[in-house]
Amino acid sequence: MTRKFFGTDGIRGLTNSPPMTAETALKVGQAAGTYFLRGDHRHRVVIGKDTRLSGYMMESALVAGFASVGMDVVLLGPMPTPAVAMLTKSMRADLGVMISASHNPFYDNGIKLFGPDGYKLSDEAERAIERLLEKEPRLAKSEMIGRAKRIDDARGRYVHFAKSTFPDRLRLDGLKIVVDCANGAAYHVAPDALWELGADVIPLGVKPNGLNINDACGSTHPELLRETVVASGADIGLALDGDADRLIVVDEKGKVIDGDQLMALVGTGYARRGDLKGGAVVATVMSNLGLEQRLAKDKIGLKRTAVGDRYVLEEMRTSGCNVGGEQSGHIILSDHATTGDGLVAGLQVLAALVEEQKPASEVLHQFDPVPQLLKNVRFNGGEPLARKHVKDAIAAAEAELGKKGRLVIRKSGTEPLIRVMAEGNDAAQVERLVDEICAAVAAD
Incomplete structure (x- = not known):
């Protein structure tokens, strides 16, 4: 059906x-x-x-x-x-x-x-x-x-729950944290939870008016967060999206850290403490090859699924894994939650920062990503991926990449977009192939 x-x-x-x-x-x-x-x-x-x-x-x-x-x-x-x-x-x-x-x-x-x-x-x-x-x-x-x-x-019930996922032995005293709530659902609870744990909190995106949710703020628009972290001398910045189920982090230098780096940090940390279940982290086909290579160094597997946090969670439940997520920042920690939770994931990142007593730029840089590029092409109906000239462009790109790269092309499940992602050792080649496929999709 x-x-x-x-x-x-x-x-x-x-x-x-x-x-x-x-x-x-x-x-x-x-x-x-x-x-x-x-x-x-x-x-x-x-x-x-x-x-x-x-x-x-x-x-x-x-x-x-x-x-x-x-x-x-x-x-x-x-x-x-x-x-x-x-x-x-x-x-x-x-x-x-x-x-x-x-x-x-x-x-x-x-x-x-x-x-x-x-x-x-x-x-x-x-x-x-x-x-x-x-x-x-x-x-x-x-x-x-x-x-x-x-x-x-x-609100209080959820703040109490979120704080309970942060180690009892730790506090956030002395940490200056910028948190961007995207003028969305977490505009009260995220700053409150961080403040109650002792942090010096600088809140952004906490004045919703019904029309400004995700507007030039939050996890999909981290520019203001980057500027504020650097200008205020903050230790780290956390960005949530409109419903706070995803997280993007900015280090003290203003560099954006995506979900792949966060999964590497949390997954390897769990493994060192003996808390990792299933012997693997679960991610989607969009996650960078560098994540897979980083986990392999600690003898941790990577299980890939179709795009969508629901598919990540299904695999986690099937495989018995307790760490999974998406490059976009959906981080699922099933010991604590049944879905992606940006605040809970952020608290695990902050716990690592407190324990290691190192700058965020050192703690969060877990691996060097393989060159990867994702572009979206909007379409007006029909099935663009079924058209011959699009199929031909995809086949040509796959042949050129061979075994030295990956190509992931899919139709968005939430918007009228075709998402085109390529990954390989040659950044220029990756960009050219993505542009060629995007042009083919847009040609009709």
Whole structure:
């Protein structure tokens, strides 16, 4: 069955344009609520959101949908995606919902669903919910309609949880940390957690107005973070995205550190302490070959998956691994969380910084990346990768790279983009091949 609504990370799109409309949100609430109505207990769904203006509309529609099929609703307000996953499990809810389009601009929004165990739904569960979306909902009797309740201490619960992942023996006293919250879901909790652990915190992106989420800030736009770290003499900078499930770091010199370096740092650290499970780190096909080579020096394997943190997590659960992630900054530490958590990952990085008592530029530089280039090409419909001239360009590039490099080309699951990545020993060759493929995709 081809999925009509769900992509690689829930349902996402331009707000007030199908599928991201209030009508769809209402139907998703009814369908997902119906799917999780199991047993004779009073059913409960937890809903969080980021700071987008459209979050109010989507939240109200989802509440109506869930309540109409007899499910009680707990509203968290603006909270990170990993907080919603954590609270879904800790509150014994049947279902969790995060209203967010992650790193996308304010005009997009999305719906992410979590099961009662705090994990994102399987493909099978999403397909079942899609089938229910095509049917008339089974509405609750009048006396069984759900109630909605907003809880006030959700922020404190998550801050307490995040701090609990930081070693008890350590503190952040003496560290000056710049944290960019992307005017998103973590604008309160991230600075609060760092301050409570003793850090001197310089917050950025903590004045959301509904329209400025991810706007020239956060993990996808680290320029302001770099400038602020250097200008303030900070020890390190942390950048989250709009829903705070990814992390990018900036060292004291203003250099951006991606998820591959962070996975190398955390993975090798876990291995030294005997905490690494599964004998490997799990990453996607986009992760740099240098990560694989660095881990191999410590006899740690690297398992690669399709792009998407859900696929990383599936492999982690299958293989019994507890460290995984993506180059983009989704870092999954399954001993602590059921999804990527930018704040928790940042705290593990800070713990390494405190323990090693060295500058961030030394601690975070784990390997020299192999030359790699990723470019995105926007398209207006159809299947660009099925066109002959695009296939020919890809085949020619693969033949030229041979065994000295890698080519990864895929259609984005969240945006109308073709992502073209090449990796090899010759940076000029890599750039030329990427440009040739991008030109072929854009030619139609």
